[in-house]
Amino acid sequence: MTQIGMKPNGVTFLGLLHACSHMGLISEGRRYFASMTRDYAIIPQIEHYGCMVDLYSRAGLLQEAHKFIMNMPMMPNGIVWGALLGGCRVHNNIELVEEAIRHLLELDPLNDGYYVVLSNIYAQAEQWEDTARVRKLMRDEGVKKTPGWSSITVDGAVHEFVVGDETHPKTEEIFQRWEKLLEEMKLKGYVPDTSVVLLEMKDDKVIVLHRHREKLALVFGLMNTPPRTPIRIMKNLRVCKDCHAVLKLISAIVNREIVVRDWNRFHCFKIGSCSCRDYW
Incomplete structure (x- = not known):
């Protein structure tokens, strides 16, 4: 442009700032x-400040992100505090999570x-009393x-799934196919990440x-x-870490592009990697 x-x-x-944030160009x-x-x-407007907070937060420079917020010439909004929250969630900084949540609420x-983010972070740290609080x-x-x-649309029909859904007419076939995929994933080193099952429970978390x-x-x-052919899935919440790892592996195993639209962004899985570069 300048040329x-x-x-x-x-x-x-x-x-520019948004691109730098997602590419880690501090x-x-x-x-x-x-x-x-x-x-x-x-x-700079508040959107530019939000990009800078996201830039620092993604890189794990959480204290610098917090200091940047404190020195802003205007009141930080939900975008700004949300950017800090995202970084704290990924980098497990409970102290700053609590401050970000307080402002967001x-x-x-x-x-x-x-509330769910805060509860999940406490659960990951096995602070069950705080989770219950x-x-x-x-x-x-x-x-x-x-x-x-x-949900996924096939031949014009929308098929919706919830956790543990066994009401779909092809449930048994789905579970059988999943077991075969699971065997292939294990050969490639897949280990279930049960830390994302954020509940105290006696049942098998892997199931x-x-x-x-x-x-x-x-x-x-x-x-x-x-x-x-590409597979396109819509969901209303954030993708968990284990599902993200599974989708990357399966994209390589079956040689298919998998596009997942969660509550915040599109994830495009191809040949074992994701467009989000594992930060979402």
């Missing part, structure tokens, strides 16, 4: 952010997602957890894990779509 004499604007820099992101005011007299007190707080505030579902909705939707898609 042909076209002056960038705020939207230009929003795209120094470049800092340089572009500083260049906005210094070179082009563009005053002030901005949007009925958003069940914030968050769930009690949800009940007291009248906040209900959104039920999770995944619960293997009944996650996107896994069921994927297997159904493999059974009912032509070979080598």
Whole structure:
């Protein structure tokens, strides 16, 4: 743009900062952010600050992200605190998670997602009393957890799955196909990540894990779509770590492109990797 004499604007820099964030280009992101005011007299808006917080948070520079928020010239909004929350969730910083959640609940007190993130982080740390406290707080505030579902459209018909769903007419076939895929995944080193089953339970967590909705939707898609054609799955919640690992492996095993739209973004799985670069 500069070579042909076209002056960038705020939207230009929003795209640049967003790209730097997703590619992990810390120094470049800092340089572009500083260049906005210094070179082009563009005053950064809250969206630009949100991109910078996301940039630092993704890279694990959580204290720097927090300091950046504290020095913002305007009040941080849900996008900004949400960016910090995402980084804290990935990098397991409970202290900053609690601060981010506190601000987010002030901005949007009925958003069940914030409570769920906090509860899940406590559960991953096996702080079961804190997990129970968050769930009690949800009940007291009248906040209900959104039920999770995944859907896939085949031949114009929408097939919806929930965790452990056994109501679908092809349930038995789906489970049989899953077991065969599981054998192939184990040969490639797959080990179930039971840490994502965030409940104290006596039942086998691996069984619960293997009944996650996107896994069921994927297997159904493999059974009912032509070979080598893309599989597209919609879901209303975030993809868990185990399902993400499974989708990467299966994309390589069956040589299929798998596209999953979760509550926040598209994941495009190809030949054992994902477009999100394992940060979502």
